[in-house]
Amino acid sequence: MIISIASGKGGTGKTTVAANLAASLDQAVTVLDCDVEEPNLHLFLHPKIHTRENVVAPIPRVDMEKCTLCKRCMEICRFNAIAVAGKTVVTFPELCHSCGGCSAICPEGAVTEMERVLGIVETGTGPVPDMGFAQGLLDVGQVMVPPVIRKVKSHIDTQGITLIDAPPGTSCPVIAAMKDTDFVILVTEPTPFGLNDLKLAVETVRMMDIPHGLIINRAGMGDDAVYAYAKEQHLPVLLEIPFDRKIAEAYSRGDLIISRSNDLKEKFQTLYHDICRLVDAQRCAP
Amino acid sequence: MKIAITSTGQDLSAEMDPRFGRAAYILVVDTDTLNFDVIDNAANKDAFKGAGIQAAAAVSDKGAQVLLTGFCGPNAFKTLEAAGVKVVNDVSGTVQDAVDRFKTGAYDYSSAPNADGHW
Numbered sequence: 310m311i312i313s314i315a316s317g318k319g320g321t322g323k324t325t326v327a328a329n330l331a332a333s334l335d336q337a338v339t340v341l342d343c344d345v346e347e348p349n350l351h352l353f354l355h356p357k358i359h360t361r362e363n364v365v366a367p368i369p370r371v372d373m374e375k376c377t378l379c380k381r382c383m384e385i386c387r388f389n390a391i392a393v394a395g396k397t398v399v400t401f402p403e404l405c406h407s408c409g410g411c412s413a414i415c416p417e418g419a420v421t422e423m424e425r426v427l428g429i430v431e432t433g434t435g436p437v438p439d440m441g442f443a444q445g446l447l448d449v450g451q452v453m454v455p456p457v458i459r460k461v462k463s464h465i466d467t468q469g470i471t472l473i474d475a476p477p478g479t480s481c482p483v484i485a486a487m488k489d490t491d492f493v494i495l496v497t498e499p500t501p502f503g504l505n506d507l508k509l510a511v512e513t514v515r516m517m518d519i520p521h522g523l524i525i526n527r528a529g530m531g532d533d534a535v536y537a538y539a540k541e542q543h544l545p546v547l548l549e550i551p552f553d554r555k556i557a558e559a560y561s562r563g564d565l566i567i568s569r570s571n572d573l574k575e576k577f578q579t580l581y582h583d584i585c586r587l588v589d590a591q592r593c594a595p
Numbered sequence: 596m597k598i599a600i601t602s603t604g605q606d607l608s609a610e611m612d613p614r615f616g617r618a619a620y621i622l623v624v625d626t627d628t629l630n631f632d633v634i635d636n637a638a639n640k641d642a643f644k645g646a647g648i649q650a651a652a653a654v655s656d657k658g659a660q661v662l663l664t665g666f667c668g669p670n671a672f673k674t675l676e677a678a679g680v681k682v683v684n685d686v687s688g689t690v691q692d693a694v695d696r697f698k699t700g701a702y703d704y705s706s707a708p709n710a711d712g713h714w
Contacts, residue, residue, distance in 0.1 A: 394675070399673060
């Protein structure tokens, strides 16, 4: 069972949900922080990190002694990451999507590949020994996020439960995080901003054809437009987390919000069982 | 010598386009004869990324040795530098004005890009 937690809008509570759902479950669980531009799940789970691995991607290297300036590499690159400039060829590693097209098409064998480091992936164990943990961290100055996310996702536990904390937004990084998951939890808040970005996220998840449901965080603030939208679109509201000072304080100290309320822990357990019912029952852990 | 000038129109009386990579047109003018080629930059204007790189390669292909423009970003500058095209940033007015002033030696070549890249 692989559940991704996404939102559209940032700051709605994805990480809160991921950390607290993970800590509420009785079964073994693996939690992956795929918000590799600013991973923060570790602040709540305090995992012990055991391994650290570079994420690399190929970029072109041009041998000017073999190059005939034919421009085929330049023409095939849709990201303009390689260009024939006068009598030389310039490359732009930060624009390169590592498709390998330039080296494949070069008739002279002048374009070969070398590696560039995009970031790192760390793995470890969570606060309890049977909690697996992994997070990606994109290097400063890099913009190629999906390869780092894919590397984090190589640590999915296909036998047990995996929770994926996705980045905000609806662009490539979010798609990479949600892809091939069994269920998407969309965390929103009952505000106009929350609703606007929720609509975008719902469109994205529908396009990917993944079963999904809502968690409304800070319930009690804002207005009821999110509820009306959920009803109109037949989106199940799986959980409401109240807009409560105690919860905000726990969060701001890096504590789990379930530590302040047994009631919430039970709700997170119920959430998991509700999700299981919504997904193909066969795929769920017993 | 041939110089490239970013332009909003297709003749020498047109106002310059301050942008390089996403300029409407780039005129490549022979400073001796005032004959010129027009690069229609429409495809680049709406490019997703790397407009400056493509424009820089096109300017070099047309044989320009100097580029006069308003703003030149880092990737365009790197490409122009590799191609041996010198850059003058912060130029404005009509294309004709720019050619005239260039011929009087009024411009200093820029040593660095003067706009940030776009992501």
